Amino acid sequence: MLSNRFLNASVLNGKSVKEHYEFLQPLIGAFNALKPQLATHEINSHMLALMGPNQRQEQVAAVLGLADDWQKSEAIEGLAAGLAHLSESQREDLVTAALGLAYDSEKAQALAGLGPGLAHLSESQREDLVTAALNLDNDWYRAQALAGLGTVLAHLSESQREDLVTAALGLTDEGHKAEALAGLGAGLAALDGTQQQALVTAALRLAEDEYKAEAIAGLGAGLAALERSQQQALVTAALNLDNDWYRAQAIAGLGPGLAALEGAQQQALVTAALDLDNGRGKAQAIAGLGAGLAALKGSQQQALVKAALGLVDNEDKAEALAGLANGYQASRVRDYLR
Numbered sequence: 001m002l003s004n005r006f007l008n009a010s011v012l013n014g015k016s017v018k019e020h021y022e023f024l025q026p027l028i029g030a031f032n033a034l035k036p037q038l039a040t041h042e043i044n045s046h047m048l049a050l051m052g053p054n055q056r057q058e059q060v061a062a063v064l065g066l067a068d069d070w071q072k073s074e075a076i077e078g079l080a081a082g083l084a085h086l087s088e089s090q091r092e093d094l095v096t097a098a099l100g101l102a103y104d105s106e107k108a109q110a111l112a113g114l115g116p117g118l119a120h121l122s123e124s125q126r127e128d129l130v131t132a133a134l135n136l137d138n139d140w141y142r143a144q145a146l147a148g149l150g151t152v153l154a155h156l157s158e159s160q161r162e163d164l165v166t167a168a169l170g171l172t173d174e175g176h177k178a179e180a181l182a183g184l185g186a187g188l189a190a191l192d193g194t195q196q197q198a199l200v201t202a203a204l205r206l207a208e209d210e211y212k213a214e215a216i217a218g219l220g221a222g223l224a225a226l227e228r229s230q231q232q233a234l235v236t237a238a239l240n241l242d243n244d245w246y247r248a249q250a251i252a253g254l255g256p257g258l259a260a261l262e263g264a265q266q267q268a269l270v271t272a273a274l275d276l277d278n279g280r281g282k283a284q285a286i287a288g289l290g291a292g293l294a295a296l297k298g299s300q301q302q303a304l305v306k307a308a309l310g311l312v313d314n315e316d317k318a319e320a321l322a323g324l325a326n327g328y329q330a331s332r333v334r335d336y337l338r
Contacts (some may be wrong), residue, residue, distance in 0.1 A: 029259050051085075060090045064097055072097065073106035078112025083120040090225075091117075095125045099132055107132065108141035111146020112183075118155040130160045134167055142167065143176040146185020153190035161187075165195045169202055177202065178211035182218020189225035200230045212237065213246035217253020217288075224260035231257075234267050239272050247272065248281030252288020255327075259295035266292075270300045274307050282307065283316035287323025294327065 031103065055224055063079065066072040076098050083091050096111035107114050118126055133145035146168050153161050168180035181203050188196055203215035216238050223231055238250035252275050273285035286308050293301055301324075308320035 056086060056090070058260025060086065060093060064093055069101050069103065069106045073101060073110040073113070076110040080113040080115070080117045083114075083117030086120075088122075091121060092125070095121065095128065099128060104136045104138040104141040108136060108145040110137075110146075111145040115148035115151045118149070118152045123157075126156060126160070130156065130163060134163060139171055139173060139176045140179075143171055143179040146180040149184040150180070150184035153184070153187025156190075161191060162195070165191065165198065169198060174206050174208055174211040178206060178214040178218075181215040185215075185218035186221040188219065189221025191225075191337065193227075195232065196226060200226065200233065204233060207244040209241045209243045213241055213243075213250040213253075216250040220250075220253035220255065220257050223254060226260075228262075231261060232265065235261065235268065239268060244276055244278045245281045248276055248285040253287040255288035255291040258289065258292025261295075267294060267300070269295065270303065274303060277314050279311055279316045283311055283313075283320040286320040290323035290325070290327035291322075292327065295322060 047164075049105060058081070063072060063075040066075060076094055079094065083094075086094070095114065098107065098114060101107040101110055111129055114121075114129060118129075121129075130149060133142065133149055136142040136145055146164055149156075150164055150168075151162070154162070165184065168177065168184055171177040171180055181199055184191075184199060188199070191199070200219065202217055203212065206212040206215055216234050219226075219234060223234070226234075235254065240248065241247040241250055251269050254261075254269060258269070261269075269289065273282065273289055276282040276285055286304050289296075289304060293304075296304075305321075305324060308317060308324060311317040311320060
């Protein structure tokens with residue numbers, strides 16, 4: 001049965017969450033009826049958080065018992081964000097299973113998937129994961145693993161962070177390097193100034209718009225940790241991309257860091273998003289800027305909403321509005337918790 005302890009009425013920062021209880025209560029039966037119909041590798045960390053101890057043990061055992069390595073790597077990736085809900089022995093079992101995968105493709109997926117859960121692993125487990133990522137023979141899969149482990153650099157040692165940065169910068173293929181740089185962007189705050197500058201410089205030196213956009217978008221997650229000149233360099237590079245689609249991708253990636261930018265930079269990104277001719281690209285850019293909606297002026301917010309509503313394709317309109325709604329909701333939650 002689904003654990004009820006997460007459904008009990010509780011208090012968060014002195015505010016009742018009775019509404020959450022009333023919303024989740026009817027889902028208990030539906031979840032318990034659905035779970036047997038899901039394949040082991042389709043269970044994710046959100047479901048793991050709602051399971052009781054026996055269900056979690058059964059799930060980990062089922063993952064370890066998978067004969068297909070691709071499904072096993074997917075299953076490990078799916079559970080990794082929920083490592084906080086597992087016991088030490090269960091976490092050790094998943095790490096051991098990831099390290100034991102035979103092929104670079106499956107191992108890279110599992111290693112990258114475990115990245116978000118590094119905070120709940122021991123020092124030796126983190127060292128094993130970093131070493132395994134660095135030792136992958138295939139550059140593409142090594143880049144994937146570096147990107148996944150780079151999302152939470154703060155939980156790695158100085159030497160481990162240096163090893164990941166060095167490995168990313170050492171990749172020769174632009175596509176591989178962009179993948180690694182983008183992943184490391186979320187952990188920029190944990191790096192020293194020299195390392196941050198090296199990553200920014202590497203991103204700006206990428207020749208192809210496709211790869212430069214990917215790297216800029218990824219570094220946008222850590223924009224607040226950079227110096228003003230570095231922020232300006234990334235914004236300028238994003239706006240100067242020739243291809244509309246890739247420009248949209250870069251603008252969207254810078255959205256989460258809007259609060260760290262100056263007013264003129266914020267306006268430049270909003271204007272560039274609104275000026276995009278490609279409907280899908282405009283939707284992506286608007287949705288991305290939604291992550292930083294609270295940092296924008298009311299007139300800028302209204303302009304983005306109007307542009308989203310004006311999109312012709314319903315899928316584009318839905319993507320843009322969903323991004324703006326998520327940003328609005330996040331800002332309201334922050335205000336609520338203050």
